[in-house]
Amino acid sequence: MIEITSKANPLIKQTKKLLQKKYRQSSYLIEGWHLFEEAVRAKAEILRVFVVADQISQLIDYEGQLILVSPEILKDLSTSPTPQGIVAEIALPNMMPPSQFKGKYLVLEDVQDPGNLGTMIRTADASGFDAVFISEKSADIYNAKTLRSMQGSHFHLPIYRGNVLTYLNQMQSSGVTCLATTLSKKSVDYRSLSDLSNFALVFGNEGQGISQEMATQADLLVHINMPGQAESLNVAVAAGILMFSFI
The missing domain is CATH 3.30.1330.30 (Ribosomal protein L30/S12)
Incomplete structure (x- = not known):
C-alpha cells in the first residue's frame, strides 16, 4: 500500500x-x-x-x-x-458492437442531460434490456452526475456510443423493429402494441425529440397518451413507462 x-x-x-x-x-x-x-x-x-x-x-x-x-x-x-x-x-471498457442483433435495445439520440441519461440506462438495466446505444452528441456516461444516476448499471449491460442511425440500420437488417417515440400525428398509442420481442426503443433530445432522419428510418412511431394539460413528459419518465410496458 x-x-x-x-x-x-x-x-x-x-x-x-x-x-x-x-x-x-x-x-x-x-x-x-x-x-x-x-x-x-x-x-x-x-x-x-x-x-x-x-x-x-x-x-x-x-x-x-x-x-x-x-x-x-x-x-x-x-x-x-x-x-x-x-x-x-x-x-474504460473496450467493447465491439454485436454483428447480429436479437433482443431489446434502448437507443438514445442526443440526450444531453447527464441525470436523464443515467436514469434511462439504469431503467434499461432494471427492465432487462440487452444493451444501450447512445449518439455521439449524448451526454458522457462517465460524467460524475451520470455515474451517480446509473448507480452501477453501466457495469451490468453494454453501452455503445456511435452513429445511432447506423446501429439501427444494422438492427433492422437483423429483424429488429425500430420504435421511435414522438408526438407526431403519425404516431400510435404505445398501448396498441403487443407481442414485441426483438425491438429497439428510441428516444430523442430533451428539447427537440428525435431527428427527422430517425423518424424516417423508424419502423413505427409511438407516443404516450396524456389526458392532462402538460405538453410533454420528461424523457427519462417516458422511457421508464415504455421500457416496463414492453417487457
Whole structure:
C-alpha cells in the first residue's frame, strides 16, 4: 500500500484530470462504496483505489493497488461535497458492437442531460434490456452526475456510443423493429402494441425529440397518451413507462 500526503503529488494531479472529459482517454473515476462494490462484482478492471485511513478496514480482502490519502486529497479527487471515503480509477471498457442483433435495445439520440441519461440506462438495466446505444452528441456516461444516476448499471449491460442511425440500420437488417417515440400525428398509442420481442426503443433530445432522419428510418412511431394539460413528459419518465410496458 502507498501513502500520499500532498495534493501536489504527480499521481494525484494526474488522477484529478480524469474529472474532465477530455482527459478520460483510457480510464475514469468512480466515487463511493456502492459503485466500488458494483465494479468489484462486475470484475471491472480497477487500476487503483484511493481511500482514507478510517475506511481502510473495508478493503482488508482487496488485492489491487491501494493508495492511502487524507480526506483533503480525497475531496480533491471527488465531485461530491461529502465524499464517502473512496475513489477508484477504472479502465474504460473496450467493447465491439454485436454483428447480429436479437433482443431489446434502448437507443438514445442526443440526450444531453447527464441525470436523464443515467436514469434511462439504469431503467434499461432494471427492465432487462440487452444493451444501450447512445449518439455521439449524448451526454458522457462517465460524467460524475451520470455515474451517480446509473448507480452501477453501466457495469451490468453494454453501452455503445456511435452513429445511432447506423446501429439501427444494422438492427433492422437483423429483424429488429425500430420504435421511435414522438408526438407526431403519425404516431400510435404505445398501448396498441403487443407481442414485441426483438425491438429497439428510441428516444430523442430533451428539447427537440428525435431527428427527422430517425423518424424516417423508424419502423413505427409511438407516443404516450396524456389526458392532462402538460405538453410533454420528461424523457427519462417516458422511457421508464415504455421500457416496463414492453417487457
